Amino acid sequence: xxxxxxxxxxxxxxxxxxxxxxxxxxxxxxxxxxxxxxxxxxxxxxxxxxxxxxxxxxxxxxxxxxxxxxxxxxxxxxxxxxxxxxxxxxxxxxxxxxxxxxxxxxxxxxxxxxxxxxxxxxxxxxxxxxxxxxxxxxxxxxxxxxxxxxxxxxxxxxxxxxxxxxxxxxxxxxxxxxxxxxxxxxxxxxxxxxxxxxxxxxxxxxxxxxxxxxxxxxxxxxxxxxxxxxxxxxxxxxxxxxxxxxxxxxxxxxxxxxxxxxxxxxxxxxxxxxxxxxx
Amino acid sequence: xxxxxxxxxxxxxxxxxxxxxxxxxxxxxxxxxxxxxxxxxxxxxxxxxxxxxxxxxxxxxxxxxxxxxxxxxxxxxxxxxxxxxxxxxxxxxxxxxxxxxxxxxxxxxxxxxxxxxxxxxxxxxxxxxxxxxxxxxxxxxxxxxxxxxxxxxxxxxxxxxxxxxxxxxxxxxxxxxxxxxxxxxxxxxxxxxxxxxxxxxxxxxxxxxxxxxxxxxxxxxxxxxxx
Numbered sequence: 001x002x003x004x005x006x007x008x009x010x011x012x013x014x015x016x017x018x019x020x021x022x023x024x025x026x027x028x029x030x031x032x033x034x035x036x037x038x039x040x041x042x043x044x045x046x047x048x049x050x051x052x053x054x055x056x057x058x059x060x061x062x063x064x065x066x067x068x069x070x071x072x073x074x075x076x077x078x079x080x081x082x083x084x085x086x087x088x089x090x091x092x093x094x095x096x097x098x099x100x101x102x103x104x105x106x107x108x109x110x111x112x113x114x115x116x117x118x119x120x121x122x123x124x125x126x127x128x129x130x131x132x133x134x135x136x137x138x139x140x141x142x143x144x145x146x147x148x149x150x151x152x153x154x155x156x157x158x159x160x161x162x163x164x165x166x167x168x169x170x171x172x173x174x175x176x177x178x179x180x181x182x183x184x185x186x187x188x189x190x191x192x193x194x195x196x197x198x199x200x201x202x203x204x205x206x207x208x209x210x211x212x213x214x215x216x217x218x219x220x221x222x223x224x225x226x227x228x229x230x231x232x233x234x235x236x237x238x239x240x241x242x243x244x245x246x247x248x249x250x251x252x253x254x255x256x257x258x259x260x261x262x263x264x265x266x267x268x269x270x271x272x273x274x275x276x277x278x279x
Numbered sequence: 280x281x282x283x284x285x286x287x288x289x290x291x292x293x294x295x296x297x298x299x300x301x302x303x304x305x306x307x308x309x310x311x312x313x314x315x316x317x318x319x320x321x322x323x324x325x326x327x328x329x330x331x332x333x334x335x336x337x338x339x340x341x342x343x344x345x346x347x348x349x350x351x352x353x354x355x356x357x358x359x360x361x362x363x364x365x366x367x368x369x370x371x372x373x374x375x376x377x378x379x380x381x382x383x384x385x386x387x388x389x390x391x392x393x394x395x396x397x398x399x400x401x402x403x404x405x406x407x408x409x410x411x412x413x414x415x416x417x418x419x420x421x422x423x424x425x426x427x428x429x430x431x432x433x434x435x436x437x438x439x440x441x442x443x444x445x446x447x448x449x450x451x452x453x454x455x456x457x458x459x460x461x462x463x464x465x466x467x468x469x470x471x472x473x474x475x476x477x478x479x480x481x482x483x484x485x486x487x488x489x490x491x492x493x494x495x496x497x498x499x500x501x502x503x504x505x506x
Contacts, residue, residue, distance in 0.1 A: 047462065050458075050460055050461070050462065051358075051460065053361075053458065054360060054361055054430075054431075054457065054458055055358050055359060055360055055361060056358070056359050056360075056361055057356065057357075057358050058349070058350065058351060058352070058356065058357045058358075058359070059351075059352060059354075059355050059356035059357055060356070061356060146354075147354055147355060147356070148352070148354075148355040148356040150356055152462060153462070154461060154462050155330060155460065155461060155462075156330050156331070156332060156460075157330060157331050157332065157333075157358075157460070158332040158333075159331070159332070159333035159334070159356055159358070160334070161334050161336060161355065162354060162355060164334070242332075243332050243334065
């Protein structure tokens with residue numbers, strides 16, 4: 001299995017499209033950091049207008065932790081689209097090139113081959129997330145310094161002590177990894193059905209965009225659907241930035257995402273084992 | 280007619296004597312506070328405001344005559360209501376540009392206090408009215424209710440222990456009315472996560488900030504750069 005996964009990783013990292021996601025993330029994170037570095041105070045003055053009418057705020061809000069939170073809040077909704085680029089291609093891409101049939105002539109069980117493909121997609125996903133974490137957290141901390149984390153929500157302001165922040169980022173990134181692996185599993189599942197990679201990539205993007213819109217729209221009819229949308233649970237990395245942390249809710253969401261991964265990867269293996277490979 | 284005039288004069292005399300008593304009491308409180316030219320105090324601040332979720336934190340409080348006051352959280356963020364500069368009594372009683380009006384005696388936290396109202400003489404003063412409950416025996420202010428033009432009304436309750444000779448409290452509780460707080464989600468980049476929604480903060484609930492002082496360093500000098 002490890003050998004097969006290494007081969008799959010080699011294939012993934014040989015393709016130029018793999019690096020599009022790294023480039024896009026680097027560009028977005030650096031742009032946000034540059035914008036906040038040059039004119040973050042103006043953004044803060046605008047955002048804090050309502051609060052500063054009644055309160056005097058002392059201290060540096062614009063620090064590395066704050067910048068990282070803004071980056072994650074902006075990016076984690078869109079990273080799934082970049083993951084679909086690779087995870088949607090792992091099976092369908094081979095089918096399109098006609099190498100899938102050749103691959104199956106090797107003395108590997110189909111399940112092992114497919115699981116190694118998912119494992120390789122998962123490694124790519126985790127590397128992408130790790131890359132984003134380093135850029136968003138480490139670089140922001142180095143450039144902006146550290147301090148208390150000031151989180152602006154629409155109805156509340158949360159201040160977290162600087163000694164109580166870093167573990168939250170690690171926990172949130174762990175949860176985000178689970179969320180991204182769910183998207184990878186979805187793209188991977190759809191990839192099994194297609195003979196070219198465009199279909200699963202676009203389908204995954206469409207599902208994520210549709211579910212995200214349903215998640216964010218505050219309409220009673222959609223509220224009924226929300227508990228069943230994985231995109232709704234994906235946002236629960238933010239739960240680690242609440243005081244107190246609602247571990248029960250986070251565990252529930254983690255369970256839902258894990259269930260999705262098992263069902264989607266299991267479903268992919270099941271379908272693939274039954275499938276007549278003609279390409 | 281003579282009786283009426285006599286009665287009026289006696290009444291006015293009593294009132295003036297009473298006002299002089301209160302004036303003397305306020306002056307005594309002020310004299311105590313004036314012993315302090317500056318201080319640096321360490322303490323813990325607890326914020327209980329409906330829409331602010333902040334942990335209890337260690338703070339350093341700086342004061343320098345006549346009215347410079349600052350609460351600093353080392354390397355962190357502190358948030359205080361506007362008008363919070365008046366969190367210390369020395370600022371409220373500084374200068375002589377107010378009239379002292381006696382307001383009788385009141386029971387506060389199981390003790391009888393003298394109630395005094397301070398009316399500013401200056402027309403453009405931000406403070407419109409201050410009501411003080413003064414502990415006559417200790418010659419300290421135990422409660423102050425301040426109405427301002429710009430920053431609304433707020434109340435302060437003060438408890439004393441070790442630093443009573445300087446009129447400095449060991450605990451200050453600051454109560455104030457809060458406005459409604461709401462930001463568009465576009466500004467906060469907010470996507471709502473799953474789980475039960477928190478109930479909206481009660482806009483009628485008063486904000487409360489408490490500072491528990493652990494130590495004062497009095498009259499040892501405070502650098503102007505701090506402010």
